[in-house]
Amino acid sequence: MSAFEGFPIEISPAFEGQRVRRKDMYVELGGPKIDYKFELVRVKPMDEVEDGKVEIIGPDLMDLKEGGSYPFAILIYVAGEKLDTDLEGVIERRIHMYTNYIEGIMHLNQRYDIWIRIAKKSVKKGLNSFSWWGRALITLFKSEMPYIEKMQVTFITDPELIKEKYEEALKIYEERDARVRGLKDEEVDMFYGCVLCQSFAPTHVCVITPERISLCGALTWLDARAAASIDPKGPNFPIPKGELLDPIKGEWSGANEVVAKRSLGEVTRVYLYSMFEYPHTSCGCFEAIAFYIPEVDGIGIVHRGFKGTAVNGLPFSTMAAQTGGGQQTEGFLGIGIEWMRSRKFFYADGGWNRIVWMPKDLKERVKDAIPPELYDKIATEEDATTIEDLKNFLLEKDHPVASKIREMEKAAEAEAKAEKVEEVAVQQPVQMSTMPQWTPQIPAQAIQMPAVSAQTGFKITLKGVKIKINRLIIKKAGGK
Ligand code: SF4
Numbered sequence: 080m081s082a083f084e085g086f087p088i089e090i091s092p093a094f095e096g097q098r099v100r101r102k103d104m105y106v107e108l109g110g111p112k113i114d115y116k117f118e119l120v121r122v123k124p125m126d127e128v129e130d131g132k133v134e135i136i137g138p139d140l141m142d143l144k145e146g147g148s149y150p151f152a153i154l155i156y157v158a159g160e161k162l163d164t165d166l167e168g169v170i171e172r173r174i175h176m177y178t179n180y181i182e183g184i185m186h187l188n189q190r191y192d193i194w195i196r197i198a199k200k201s202v203k204k205g206l207n208s209f210s211w212w213g214r215a216l217i218t219l220f221k222s223e224m225p226y227i228e229k230m231q232v233t234f235i236t237d238p239e240l241i242k243e244k245y246e247e248a249l250k251i252y253e254e255r256d257a258r259v260r261g262l263k264d265e266e267v268d269m270f271y272g273c274v275l276c277q278s279f280a281p282t283h284v285c286v287i288t289p290e291r292i293s294l295c296g297a298l299t300w301l302d303a304r305a306a307a308s309i310d311p312k313g314p315n316f317p318i319p320k321g322e323l324l325d326p327i328k329g330e331w332s333g334a335n336e337v338v339a340k341r342s343l344g345e346v347t348r349v350y351l352y353s354m355f356e357y358p359h360t361s362c363g364c365f366e367a368i369a370f371y372i373p374e375v376d377g378i379g380i381v382h383r384g385f386k387g388t389a390v391n392g393l394p395f396s397t398m399a400a401q402t403g404g405g406q407q408t409e410g411f412l413g414i415g416i417e418w419m420r421s422r423k424f425f426y427a428d429g430g431w432n433r434i435v436w437m438p439k440d441l442k443e444r445v446k447d448a449i450p451p452e453l454y455d456k457i458a459t460e461e462d463a464t465t466i467e468d469l470k471n472f473l474l475e476k477d478h479p480v481a482s483k484i485r486e487m488e489k490a491a492e493a494e495a496k497a498e499k500v501e502e503v504a505v506q507q508p509v510q511m512s513t514m515p516q517w518t519p520q521i522p523a524q525a526i527q528m529p530a531v532s533a534q535t536g537f538k539i540t541l542k543g544v545k546i547k548i549n550r551l552i553i554k555k556a557g558g559k
Contacts, residue, residue, distance in 0.1 A: 082218050087205025088182040090215050095176070095278035099185040099196035106143045108151035108236075110194035111386065111396075115241045117191045117248045118153040120171035128158040130229035133213030137237030140197065141207050151195065152235040152244060155216070159228040161309070168255055169306040169315070170224065172297045175364075176275055176314075177219040181212060188364055189297040190252055191245065192383050209234040226309060256417045259299040262289035264423065268320060270334060271303030274341055275314040276362035280405030282345040283362040284338045286318060290423040291329075291351055295364040296415035328353045328427040346407060353427035354378065354412040363403035365413025367441070369425070370398060374466045375473055376487065377435030377480045378425065382416065385438040387460055390469050416441070420448040432479040436469060453479075 083090045101107075109116030143149055157170060171189070178186035183201025187194040197206065206212075213232035220227050235241050264270075266289070273285040273293060285293045289300040298306070298315075306315035321333025329351030338360075339347045348357040354369055361368075367382040372391060381389040381398065388394050402411040418424055425433060431450050439459040442449070449457065456478040463469035474481050 082222065083215065086211060086215065087207075088201045088211070090180050090182065090219070092180055094182050095179045097179065097183075097185055099183065099198045101196075103198050103200070104196040105145055105199045105202045106140070106197055107148040108193070108195040108197070109188075110148055110196075111383070112148045113150050115150045115238065115245045116152065116193050117241075117245055118155075118171060118174050118189070118193050119248045119251065120155045120157060120167045120174070121251075122162045122164050122167055123156045123158050125158045125229060128156045128229040129231050131214075131217055132231040133210045133217070134231070134233040135209050136233060136235045136240060139208050139210075139236075140202070143236065145199075149236060150238045150241045151193070152233075152241045152248075153193070154233040154235065154244070155230065156233075157220075157227045157230045159226045161226040162228075165301060165305040166309065168297055168299065168302040169309075170220070170227070172275065172295070172302075173220065173224070174216065176278075177216055177223075178212070179278065180219060181215050184212065188383070189295045191249060192366065224310065255302070256292065256296075256299060259289055259292075259301050260420065262300065264288045264290045264329075267300070269304075270318040270320060270331070271300060271307055272316050272318050272337055272341060273298060273303060273314055274316075276364055277405070279364075280360070280362035280403060282342040283360045283405035284341045284346065285362070286334050286338065286349060286351060286359065288351065288423075290421045292415040292417040292421075294359075294362060294366070294413045294415050296366040296417055299417075325350070328356075329423060330357070342405070345405075349407075350427065352423045352425065354425065355409055355428065358407050358409060358412050360405050360407055361402045361411070361413030362405060363399065363413075365399075365402070366416045367414050368395065368398045368402050369412045369414055370402075371410035372435060372466065372469070374487075375435055375470055375480055376433075376483045377473070377478075378428065378433045379436035380414070380419070380434060380441065381438060382441045385441065385460075387438070388464070389438075390436045390458070390460070390463050390466065392465070416445065419445045424448075429479070435473055435478060435480060436463060 153174060155170070155174070175186050175189060178184055178195070183198035183206060185196045185198075213234065216232055217230050220230055235244065270286055270288045273287060274283070276283050276285070285298070287293050287298055287300050287303045292299050293303070303315045306313060307317050318337045319333040320331045321336065322331065324330040324332055330348065334351070335348050338349050342360070346360055349359055350357045351359060354371060367380050369378050369380050370389070370391060372379050379390055381395050383395055385395055389398070398411065402408055402413050424430055431453050434453075434457055436458045439461055442457060442459055446454065456473070456476040458469055458472045463472045470484055474484060
C-alpha cells in the first residue's frame with residue numbers, strides 16, 4: 080500500500096521542476112508581492128514534539144480568496160536521538176524539494192523569501208486543506224531522513240502572527256550564518272557541494288566553502304558538511320579541494336573535477352571568487368544577483384526583495400531569467416547575501432572597492448560588512464536610478480572606480496573624435512568630384528577590415544545586442 084493512499088493528489092519526485100503559472104494558480108503564498116513570509120525548522124527535545132500533528136493557524140486553503148497572494152509561514156518541529164541544531168538548515172532546505180513532489184504545489188526559494196503557488200487543478204482534485212501538504216511532508220521527511228523520529232508541522236496564514244514570528248526567524252537565520260564566520264577556506268581540506276536545485280537548473284552545482292555560502296543562503300559549509308555526513312546519498316556531498324590553481328580567483332582542481340562530473344561535463348572550470356571568465360553557475364534560488372555595469376566598470380547588487388528597477392534599468396525578475404538555469408553567465412552572478420560578509424567576496428574583482436550600487440535596505444542589512452570608508456560612496460536607488468546618475472554620483476564621491484570612469488571618458492572622447500574624422504573621410508566618395516585626392520585611401524580601408532579578421536582567425540559572436548546604423552554606404556568593389 081502506498082504511503083499516500085487516500086490522498087486526493089499524487090506525490091512523486093516526478094513533479095519536481097513543475098511550474099504553476101499565474102493563470103493556473105488557485106492562490107499564491109509568499110512571493111514578491113508579500114513582505115512577510117518564511118519557513119523554519121527547529122530541532123526540539125523528544126517530549127516537545129507531537130509526532131504527525133498538522134496545525135493551521137489562520138484561514139485554511141479553501142478560506143483564502145481565489146487568485147490572491149497571502150503572507151505565509153511554515154514552522155516545523157523535529158526530534159530524534161541523532162538530531163542536533165546543526166541539521167536544522169539542512170532539513171529546512173528539503174521543504175523545497177519535498178513540497179515540489181506534491182502535484183500542483185510549486186515551491187521556490189527559501190528562508191524569508193519563500194514563494195509558493197497552488198494549482199487550481201489540484202484544488203479541484205480535492206487538495207482542499209493545508210493539512211494534506213503537512214501530512215505529505217511528514218511522510219516524506221520521515222521516510223527519507225530516518226533520523227527524524229518525530230515531526231509536527233504548523234502552517235500560519237494569520238498575518239499578525241507571521242509578522243511577529245518573522246523577526247524571530249530572521250534572528251535564527253543570522254545565528255546559523257554567524258557560526259561559520261571566521262573559518263577560512265585555506266583551513267579546511269574539504270568543500271561541500273549541493274545539487275538540490277538540479278530539478279530546476281540541471282547543470283547547476285553549488286560549491287559551498289567556509290567563505291562562500293550557498294547561493295540560496297540556506298546552507299553554510301557547516302550545514303552542508305552535516306548533511307553530507309548524515310545522508311551520504313543525498314544532494315550534499317564532499318568536494319576534496321585538490322590543487323589550488325589560482326588563490327585569487329578561487330580555482331581548485333578538486334572543485335573543477337566534481338563540478339564537471341555533477342554537471343555531466345557541462346561546466347569544467349569554476350572561479351569561486353569572481354564573476355568573470357568562469358563564474359560559479361547560478362540556479363534560480365539565489366538571494367541576490369550581482370551584475371556588471373560596464374559604463375562604470377563596477378558591480379551592482381540587487382536582492383530578491385527589491386521591488387523597483389535596478390540602476391541598469393532591469394528589475395530583479397528580468398535579470399534572474401538571464402542569470403539562472405545552471406549556466407555560467409559572465410557579468411551576472413547569483414549570490415547568497417551572507418557572502419557579502421566574506422573575506423573572499425569578489426576577491427578577484429576588487430571586492431567592495433568594485434561595488435557601486437545596491438538597494439538601500441540591502442545596504443543597511445549588510446552595513447557591518449561594508450568598509451566604513453566606502454559606505455557613503457556606494458549608491459542606492461535614492462542616489463541613482465540611471466547609469467548617468469550613477470556615473471555622476473561615483474565621480475562626485477570619488478569612489479574607487481572614479482579614476483577608471485575618467486579614463487574611460489577620455490578614451491570615449493578620443494574615440495568620438497577619431498570617428499568624426501573617419502566619418503568625414505567616408506563621406507568623401509559622394510563628394511569625389513570636389514575632392515578627388517581622398518578617394519584612393521577609402522576603398523583600401525574598407526577592404527582591409529574583413530581581410531584582417533580573416534587572417535587573425537577570430538570569430539566574434541554578438542548575442543543580445545542591438546545594432547543601430549546611422550548611415551550605410553554601399554560601394555562597388557574596385558572603386559568604380
Ligand atoms: S542554491 Fe545551492 S545549496 Fe541552495 S538548494 Fe540550490 S543547489 Fe543546494
